[in-house]
Amino acid sequence: MATVSRTLAGNYPVSAVTRARVTEAVEALHYVMNVHARALSGQVAGPVALVMNDITGPSLAHVAAGVEQEAAANGRLSLVCATHDDVEREDSLVRMMLEQHAAAVVLVGGAELTKAYTRRMTGYAQALDAVGSRLVLVGRPPLPPGVPATVVEYDNRSGAFQAATHLLAAGHRRILFLGGTQINTAVQRRAGFLDALRAHGVPFEEELEISGPYTRASGFLRTRDALRDGLEFTAVLAGTDMVAVGAIAALHEADLRVPDDVSIVGFDDVPFASDLTPALTTVRVPYEELGRVAVRLALEKQEHLSNDDYVVLSTQLMVRRSTRSLLDS
Incomplete structure (x- = not known):
């Protein structure tokens, strides 16, 4: 087992003959390394988790595309989860992401700004921060100053x-x-x-x-x-x-x-x-850009490369043919 581990990790010298035998066995057995075990040992970067109410909505699907693109560009896996408007499910998903050593948890979608919301989001942010992860709120109400979370909004x-x-x-x-x-x-x-x-x-x-x-x-x-x-x-x-x-x-x-x-x-x-x-x-x-910025800021924060905690992206009016002027009548 130790020889196989050293060969696959590439961090220990092994002979060409041994490497060939291990590679042949891996291919014959379709062996896949245990990603969770590697994550626990710090050998693989944690995934980026996207948590939203409904993954079928056309707008949120584009946020998911942006998250996946930026995560892949940084060598990270993306995990997409739906809450279906269930607060308890959201709680369990965030806990699950803590267990998965997620690099960031991105919560997407509007929410009502209440004391319960602020308390819940603050709890998520502090729990994730304690393990080196980051909470990112996309299109959600911001949290009080001092809470370790990143907010990405649009105007x-x-x-x-x-x-x-x-x-x-x-x-x-x-x-x-x-x-x-x-x-x-x-x-x-x-x-x-x-x-x-x-x-x-x-x-x-x-x-x-x-x-x-x-x-x-x-x-x-x-x-x-x-x-x-x-x-x-x-x-x-x-x-x-x-x-x-x-x-x-x-x-x-x-x-x-x-x-x-x-x-x-x-x-x-x-x-x-x-x-x-x-x-x-x-x-x-700019839904895809929201997803990309959310991941980029979270990973930069994890590596202490950014101080941005609150970003607002601009919107743009697209004038087409569904409106007309009454002044021309």
Whole structure:
């Protein structure tokens, strides 16, 4: 066993004959080294763990792609886990990553900023820091100063401001705002929408704000109900592209054309947004870059090469064909 170990590790001189015999045996037996044992001995770099609520969402899938790319570039394995909105499962996954000696645990997705959230995230951060790992929060609320965690966000507020300003500058005054729940990303997008209304001197009308989950079904139902209730609007600002897709379906069901009758703007710029008919005007979020930056900062922190604990990436309005100007009418 010792001879085989020395040969495979390459850290001890063995004869050419012995090396050939060991290599032949390894190939014949399809032998695979025990990665966990090597990790415990410090011979292999720890993996990067990505923990998210749902791995099927188009936006989060691109975060996962960025994490995998950056991890692979640094010779690390990636582990992808889903919590399905279960706090207990999230707890057990973080504990499991501690046992796996993960170099970093990246938690992705919006969350409601509560005392319970802060307490739980602080516990994760301190436990991971104690074993030389790093907690990275992507698109989640930041933690109090002094907590050993890295936060990577994107500028939701500015993105929503750009989206609303695009509609307001085109003459739209009655904009149906399909916002989200009390998660941090939705709160920031609502703030950006309100900023734009104030900047253009347009009063906020409560009846034009309908909150709900960031899903296609919710976008459809909220828009359909608004139309059935006789709510008048010339544009829709959807909290996500999936909500926008649902809203478009409801508008089509009511024989309303986009953008001739109603303009619509989304948020995310998921891959199919430009393939819709008409192509969707939306706010582009650099999801893959979020994943890459999260891993890069965590590994640099582990090697004491970076002092960055809080990074905000910019968003960009992508103007396509789902909006039109009322000023040209």
